[in-house]
Amino acid sequence: MDGKLYVQNQTRHKTDGLSSSTLVLRRGQAFTLLCGENSFQNHIFVLYPDIHTFLLTAGPVYVEVPVSVSGQPSLTQWTAVLERCVLNPTGPRAFSVSLSSPASASIGAYTLQMRIKTRLSVKTHFLCQFTLLCNPWCPADSVFLQSEDLRTEYVRSDIGLLFKGSPRNIVPNPWSFDQYEKGILDICMQLLQLSPQHQADIGKDLQNRNNPVYISRVISAMVNSNDDKGVLMGNWSNDYSGGVSPSQWSGSADILRKWAETQFNPVKYGQCWVFAAVMCTVMRALGIPTRVVTNFNSAHDTDGNMVIEEYYDEMGKKLSFSRDSIWNFHVWVESWMKRPDLGRGYDGWQVLDPTPQEKSTGMFRCGPAAVKAIYERKVDAQYDVPFVYAEVNADVRTMIVRNGMVLSTSIDKRRVGTLISTKHPGSMRMQDITSEYKTEEDYVSEKHKSHYGVPQGSFQLLKPPVVGENISFIVIITNNEAAPKLLRKHVNAQNKEYNRNPTGTFWEAHDDVKMAVTIQHEISFNDYMLTEAAEDSLVNLAVVIEDVKSQERVLASEEFNIRSPSLNIQIQNEFSVIINTPQVATVIFTNPFSVAVSGELTVSGSGLLEEKAQMRCVKCVLLPRETMKKPVNFTPRMVGAKMLSASLVLENPPTVLHGFKTINVQAS
Template identity: 50%
Template sequence: MEDLSIQHVNLEKSENLERHRTEGFSSSNVLVVRRGAPFKISLQMKGRPFDPNTDSMRIKVMLGRLYVTIPVTFSQKVSPSHWKAFMDPEGLNLQNPSVFISSPASASVGCYKFQMCVFTQDGQQKCAFGRFILLCNPWCPDDAVYIPFEDQREEYVQNDSGLLFMGTPLNLVSRPWSFDLYEPGVLETCLNLLQVSPQHQNNQRLDYLNRNNPVYISRVVSAMINCEDDRGVLKGNWSGDFKQGVNPSTWTGSGEILKQWAQSGYSPVKYGQCWVFAAVMCTVMRVLGIPCRVVTNFNSAHDTNSNLVIEEFYSETGQKLKFSKDSIWNFHIWVECWMTRRDLESGMDGWQVLDPTPQERSGGVFCCGPAPVKAIKDRRIDLLYDVPFVYAEVNAAVHKIIMSQGRVLSLSKDTERVGSLICTKAIGFPRLHNITGNYKSTQSQTLKSRSSTVSEDSTSRRADTSKGLQVSLTLDKAPIAGEPVCFTVKVMNMQKASKMMKVHLNAQVKEYNHRPGEDLKTFWETHGVIQLAPMEVKVLNQQIPPAKYRDVFGDNMINLAAVLQDMGSQEHILASEEFNIASPQLTIQVADEDALVPNKEQTATVSFTNPFSHPVNGVLTVAGAGLIQGKVHFRMLPLFPGRRVEQRITLIPNMMGTKMLQASLSLTNISSTIRGFKMVFVKKA
């Protein structure tokens, strides 16, 4: 009889992918499994059958130059801390035996090679080779990224689409984003990101050893998403000039960014801003098996001198000035990853803040975190990593100062504005989940307009007028494109004497991340005089007509300020509010939602009604991972006010599960993009 040899190794992909919840990665030509759980390999023997009494089998598993040799036994007892290989004695086919390989729950993430060797009694050795990709395992209780509920794992590990929240707390914008976890090439690019990192290039052995730890992996990824210190994925640009690349607002998913980065030989993709950095990082972390969600902090402070105070300066007519080095972003977006913090004291496990947007260096490179959310809430600024920086982002106080010719006229303080709302997408639903309470112990969850009173310690305080006046500024409703912006200024004379007041109202356009040293453009203002009787309350109703904000409409923010000056005492008082103008929505309808199954053609319709008082035209782009191959573009002819346009789209789903169909209309005669999305469920055929 011909002697024993291994003719073929079957990686049993379909069975292993289902068992390891990696079915989405079926397009990869490498088996994808999760650590801490066994996977099955079947052997087809040539010649005589395998004889357990005289033959033995060993598996050599290799990650770079690191390797471990594992004897194949008949004991099915696996260890969470050691590699193990075994044959199941029940139903064992010795001509085609199956071997199960189990990795430790703390094995390093990466692309492994293995060598399967059979040794016969006469000393002959027969070998076969294979490869597999090993990811973290949030389903395994012994893994540092274990997250305990199935709906959390579906949302934070497997979900390939989501919502990014932008705008302002009073006028939220839900921007759809495709994480593209399962698009061809994305898995390989996420693994290559680790290989391209400076940590790997400088010391491959140490990098491979450290990849067992999600704290280490997350810091490497946070640094590699931006390109400030390495061959990272994205180049940031907040200049407004995007001619050398892509306007960050036009990206709709992570897949095209990661593919472009890989295809360019790992040259940075131009350009990103905070939500792009965070969304791409979320893709990488979910692909690697680390639970991740995108988080928005509204009114996020960048405290340059770490004094927990942000200073904002205004002129005596309400124009915001460029004196401060501090800044407040109307919204800033980062990610949270779920992990056990074995490097810290107990109680710091769970969600950790990671921020790939390059702002400040951490350990010498532009990355941020992982900072335990619990440490931020408890003000444990002594703990790793970057807790003081994130604490300031959600807790700094705002000092609003009115200046004239280098002299302070008024100072008021606001302790509620920064971090007024911190949120993420809800589990299983396309809506907001408020997580402010995770970060802040005492937090008013009601979003209200802020009134300003001359403070007790104001540098302009006069004993008899320090409590003489109160003013508030309130938007009547959330502003909508094509409609007037209606707001109310309420002025209260708190004294038993008449007052003559100068009133200055000023609206300036700004980007969401207004940078220190940058002038804001005033596009609307009005000035007047009012008289207040003793103890009188006067309400001023104001409107900004659509024609005034037409050229500043879009992703911009508006800073609205009211400054009142007591003509008798020369006292000044300020109230301000920042807001965005909600865009109209695209409507998406699917002809027969209940009939969505893989590989069967279906039709969707995208429609838009022009709410503006002038014609618009532009380019419609439709995308949907798992529903449409790539992106489809349509040019829209001029659409007159009040008219409606429809565009039919062909869908051919290629995988099951919940999918997002998204559309964006880039208007050419207004600097604005109109968006819409629809969640659909693709059933088993």
């Protein structure tokens, strides 16, 4: 195909920038072909248009499209219309043909040929190969999204934030979706080709690819490697030997390329935010509007009873008696599509979760579960609505036990799904979408209820905890009777991972108190310091208040994260960054720790850096309060909002630091 026409087609189809070995088009939209007279005897178009036919093949599936002299493109079937004769003073004439696909065409790689029948022969000529994607710009497409701003954000944007941490101390992590990086679209297509569904029945799989519900279930399973030749292997063991710690990934291209370059062996390793971010890349590349969503205090209900059981001993130590758990945060994606299989009212955002937690019809995948079905508690709706409903709405039953006997029980109906969030369109702020999943009754916290005669306890952090600093907090004990009481206070702190129950106690305090009191505590950095590199340390803090006389006990607990320090990125001439013009950024880090640190700095930016720039710190060792300033040269290759991100992996203390800067690249 003529290079100029190639660019024009991709620009009209909003696929400019996507890197593929083929022309990239969107379904439900016409594209233009030029057919030369010498090659195809196009004068026959005028005399015998019915003997020219386009042949479209995708595997064993093929479509014949007769060429007509006049007519309009159709949204329900493939059509080819002869547009005009193109005069060329220096060469043969050519004919312009408009070929259009139905809005429900199957996505995938197609081969386009033309068959010309004459009295003497039938000849078939190869024209081109093209990749067909979903089309959220086409009202007849089942992924149509009405707002141009939202299409820009959820299909075309290649930058994002993944929210982690805890509801009171949210940590935004930058992520580069990388769908415009070289070869990434072709790799995304290979996920479909390598799926068990395609391997079992190629024809059936290709026909089903007209439906985003089907496509999304295939991708949800293929992003993890549990049942197939999928992309990522999950690992929550803290032993990441033989691979990369999930905290060290900052973009999807490295992961997808590594998968393709190793003959589709799983990439090591992923956790929930990595699975979700890679799925977001694939879905946006395929043309399905998608966003990454974080659910804080996310329940993993293993027995389907919508209740999470938690057990503590009388000293405030959380026990691992239950297979159920509450993840401090869990990350999935939502994709926008129609749901005719569910009836009226369930179109729109659908939850899809590629993290391998539970099987859905025999494979580790989840969704698409309509967000409106979750909101309406329609737990009989496909797919996996009960599981997602429990993630955001399960009750928490907490028990204090001793020698197998339950000493006290409390139920919390508000803790799970405390906050559900995503990146705000057009900015790097957080958007609270809790109300899309939960009714006001479900998520507005109850006021604290005092129980006469029973002492109460609560926590208050004096400042947001930061790695390298001590944790300062107060325990507030309230005696609800006028007469003094002898009370015992047990405070227990445990390290935990975001997706499971905590491990052993690393700090505790026990006191006798006789009245209402506020007691301040401090946990030193040496007490909680991690042994493995992570972005944020998580702590489960619990207090048990015991009435010595009545033996009644109450428990209060809170899980919080200890944030890592941030990297600062400054851009020279920040407000005049021009495409194809060299620029300089500086990554700045001041060592806040009381010990010297060393580590490796990685800087990346899709559309800004040709390849990820990986470099050691300016100084192998940074002394306490010493500042590192590392210049990074880059040349923007694309116009629009781009992001430069940096991560610094420190060896001692083992932690991962992040920083990012958004850049508005202007045309020259």
